[in-house]
Amino acid sequence: MPASSSKINMADVARRAGVSMATASRALANHPHVAAATRARVLAAAEALSYVVSPEASRLAGGATDRVGVVVPHISRWFFAAMLDGLESVLRDADLDVLLYHVGDATDRHNFFRRLPARRKVDALVVLGMPVDDPERERLELMGVHIVAAGGQIERYPCVSIDDLAAGRQAVDHLVFLGHRRIGMIATLDPAQPDWPATPGRGRAYHAALTDAGIPIDPALTVTVPWGGVNGADAMSRLLSLREPPTAVYAHSDEVAFGAVRTLRRAGLRIPEDISVVGIDDHPLAELADLTTVAQPVRRQGELAGRMVLSLLSGEATGDGITVPTRLVIRGSTAPPSRG
Amino acid sequence: MPASSSKINMADVARRAGVSMATASRALANHPHVAAATRARVLAAAEALSYVVSPEASRLAGGATDRVGVVVPHISRWFFAAMLDGLESVLRDADLDVLLYHVGDATDRHNFFRRLPARRKVDALVVLGMPVDDPERERLELMGVHIVAAGGQIERYPCVSIDDLAAGRQAVDHLVFLGHRRIGMIATLDPAQPDWPATPGRGRAYHAALTDAGIPIDPALTVTVPWGGVNGADAMSRLLSLREPPTAVYAHSDEVAFGAVRTLRRAGLRIPEDISVVGIDDHPLAELADLTTVAQPVRRQGELAGRMVLSLLSGEATGDGITVPTRLVIRGSTAPPSRG
DNA sequence: CTCCGCTTTGGAAGCGTTTCCGGAGGTCCA
DNA sequence: TGGACCTCCGGAAACGCTTCCAAAGCGGAG
Numbered sequence: 001m002p003a004s005s006s007k008i009n010m011a012d013v014a015r016r017a018g019v020s021m022a023t024a025s026r027a028l029a030n031h032p033h034v035a036a037a038t039r040a041r042v043l044a045a046a047e048a049l050s051y052v053v054s055p056e057a058s059r060l061a062g063g064a065t066d067r068v069g070v071v072v073p074h075i076s077r078w079f080f081a082a083m084l085d086g087l088e089s090v091l092r093d094a095d096l097d098v099l100l101y102h103v104g105d106a107t108d109r110h111n112f113f114r115r116l117p118a119r120r121k122v123d124a125l126v127v128l129g130m131p132v133d134d135p136e137r138e139r140l141e142l143m144g145v146h147i148v149a150a151g152g153q154i155e156r157y158p159c160v161s162i163d164d165l166a167a168g169r170q171a172v173d174h175l176v177f178l179g180h181r182r183i184g185m186i187a188t189l190d191p192a193q194p195d196w197p198a199t200p201g202r203g204r205a206y207h208a209a210l211t212d213a214g215i216p217i218d219p220a221l222t223v224t225v226p227w228g229g230v231n232g233a234d235a236m237s238r239l240l241s242l243r244e245p246p247t248a249v250y251a252h253s254d255e256v257a258f259g260a261v262r263t264l265r266r267a268g269l270r271i272p273e274d275i276s277v278v279g280i281d282d283h284p285l286a287e288l289a290d291l292t293t294v295a296q297p298v299r300r301q302g303e304l305a306g307r308m309v310l311s312l313l314s315g316e317a318t319g320d321g322i323t324v325p326t327r328l329v330i331r332g333s334t335a336p337p338s339r340g
Numbered sequence: 341m342p343a344s345s346s347k348i349n350m351a352d353v354a355r356r357a358g359v360s361m362a363t364a365s366r367a368l369a370n371h372p373h374v375a376a377a378t379r380a381r382v383l384a385a386a387e388a389l390s391y392v393v394s395p396e397a398s399r400l401a402g403g404a405t406d407r408v409g410v411v412v413p414h415i416s417r418w419f420f421a422a423m424l425d426g427l428e429s430v431l432r433d434a435d436l437d438v439l440l441y442h443v444g445d446a447t448d449r450h451n452f453f454r455r456l457p458a459r460r461k462v463d464a465l466v467v468l469g470m471p472v473d474d475p476e477r478e479r480l481e482l483m484g485v486h487i488v489a490a491g492g493q494i495e496r497y498p499c500v501s502i503d504d505l506a507a508g509r510q511a512v513d514h515l516v517f518l519g520h521r522r523i524g525m526i527a528t529l530d531p532a533q534p535d536w537p538a539t540p541g542r543g544r545a546y547h548a549a550l551t552d553a554g555i556p557i558d559p560a561l562t563v564t565v566p567w568g569g570v571n572g573a574d575a576m577s578r579l580l581s582l583r584e585p586p587t588a589v590y591a592h593s594d595e596v597a598f599g600a601v602r603t604l605r606r607a608g609l610r611i612p613e614d615i616s617v618v619g620i621d622d623h624p625l626a627e628l629a630d631l632t633t634v635a636q637p638v639r640r641q642g643e644l645a646g647r648m649v650l651s652l653l654s655g656e657a658t659g660d661g662i663t664v665p666t667r668l669v670i671r672g673s674t675a676p677p678s679r680g
Numbered sequence: 681c682t683c684c685g686c687t688t689t690g691g692a693a694g695c696g697t698t699t700c701c702g703g704a705g706g707t708c709c710a
Numbered sequence: 711t712g713g714a715c716c717t718c719c720g721g722a723a724a725c726g727c728t729t730c731c732a733a734a735g736c737g738g739a740g
Contacts, residue, residue, distance in 0.1 A: 057726035081421035397696035
């Protein structure tokens with residue numbers, strides 16, 4: 001039992017390599033101005049002793065934490081989980097640890113931003129699908145914490161996301177193209193941030209598409225509900241109870257569309273013969289449900305956000321943001337309306 | 341601009357409170373043998389200076405990291421994400437930070453366990469739905485890292501999970517009770533750990549239930565596929581191509597069942613009139629899909645795992661594990677067979 | 681041949697806590 | 711009244727690293 005295994009430190013490595021601690025530190029940290037041979041000797045010694053630098057000591061002495069925080073409003077939603085997946089893979093490959101923070105409502109968020117930077121726990125922060133206001137941002141930058149946004153429509157920060165307006169247009173234009181003129185919309189809002197419409201672009205797209213097609217906008221055809229499948233089902237019920245129900249429905253997200261489909265099926269309506277349904281996201285189950293949708297590369301967005309963090313940490317300037325493309329995926333839930 | 345705000349340390353607090361650093365440290369850490377008045381004075385000083393102890397320094401000097409790691413085989417699957425959600429909420433309430441590690445195949449896992457404990461990055465580790473072998477466990481315990489398992493069938497470690505055998509029986513017994521005698525099973529395996537059947541209990545349940553009901557077991561009625569919706573669809577196709585297809589299907593998880601449903605619908609079969617389908621998990625979309633399933637409290641399991649970590653960290657002994665109950669949820673995807 | 685400047689290395693001063701050790705004062709009982 | 715013991719507190723030594731400052735070695739320009 002190598003009882004020493006837990007006590008070896010950089011001094012041991014330095015001794016074994018026949019150099020000073022200063023040199024050992026430089027070699028291990030890949031600093032310049034270390035002779036190749038020396039560096040190799042140090043690395044070999046470290047390997048032999050299976051030595052790893054103590055993150056705490058390193059950080060205390062001025063190094064980086066090698067940790068990045070991720071702030072998520074809803075951990076268990078597919079969208080965020082998939083994003084997190086991509087993000088984590090990139091960060092892990094770069095030997096960075098991922099600290100996960102769930103931040104629900106505005107109060108949570110406020111507390112979070114107040115406490116986190118206190119003693120730098122992370123080198124960078126990735127904020128998924130929620131806003132960051134100026135004071136918060138300033139505070140973080142002051143403490144040397146970089147910040148990247150993803151999956152939201154945050155304009156003022158380095159950010160990777162889709163173009164919600166374009167995505168929405170792909171969905172609604174598809175319905176218009178099929179000949180629908182009475183098109184319902186199920187918009188969603190985040191229950192945790194009720195005052196902040198989750199995806200305003202998707203709503204604007206609806207109006208723009210109808211206007212462009214010369215279709216008058218009937219406010220009764222828009223229903224806004226908190227995100228979620230059952231709420232989507234409720235929304236659809238409301239739409240069905242209209243004197244003149246829509247012949248097609250545009251849901252802001254696939255999960256909501258699934259709910260709508262349930263309602264329609266229970267009402268005995270056939271999809272797409274009696275009514276068309278289109279969603280956004282391309283949730284993995286959308287394929288199984290045969291749902292027409294607008295696909296967005298979710299995991300990829302997480303990866304890109306990770307890359308962004310990496311370049312930020314390495315001092316490179318990043319562009320102001322990346323917009324990833326979306327793509328209409330036509331499946332069996334949409335068809336021309338049966339009657340004019 | 342309080343330029344000093346980022347430089348205040350415990351010495352400042354101690355000075356302001358008129359005590360030594362030793363006392364300040366004890367007061368802040370809630371140690372005994374500190375006069376109440378003194379403690380109050382220190383706390384007030386800390387508050388006034390909005391001081392927070394440096395985790396790095398604290399750890400370096402012998403404290404805890406106040407971090408716990410979570411190891412997950414698949415971040416974006418609902419099951420793991422939901423578990424993570426519950427876990428994070430408990431841990432965050434206890435002021436512990438959550439480090440997220442995605443570990444895919446066996447190689448990943450090996451590397452992970454080799455590297456992690458090197459320099460204690462965490463006080464405890466929660467392993468979600470994957471095995472931990474004895475050497476790994478020993479190593480961790482040696483380094484003072486506690487370990488808790490969840491969502492798996494790991495018997496030898498403090499662990500929270502459902503009883504897979506019981507859950508499977510609830511599903512299959514239900515089909516038997518309805519009068520089905522020709523029951524198919526879609527079993528899954530984890531693509532990342534092909535040699536380690538994901539949920540052996542669910543398979544055993546099938547055999548036990550049929551045997552108890554005096555139904556002979558036809559190996560052709562069992563199809564094993566990698567986890568996932570599309571694979572579930574494939575499996576169902578294979579089952580349908582049998583000379584004598586089943587009148588009911590038991591899928592090891594809801595996502596897989598969704599795939600099966602798709603295949604059945606495409607084949608023009610009605611559910612439940614022509615064929616019954618039952619899953620396990622009670623995925624949020626199962627309700628929308630009207631799928632009969634066996635519900636398990638996923639988020640709750642995460643919370644319980646979190647509590648377990650908490651008591652482990654506070655030195656309390658935990659029982660060897662917690663088994664949470666499952667519950668059959670009968671929806672519209674199951675019914676008696678149409679013909680004997 | 682000397683001086684300048686560059687690369688490479690070592691010494692040592694922190695970084696901000698925790699905790700061991702010891703001392704001061706007070707209480708309680710014989 | 712004199713220990714024995716306990717509570718409360720301060721001094722100072724770690725903890726393991728990074729980096730500033732200097733110094734040593736060496737090549738080439740003048």
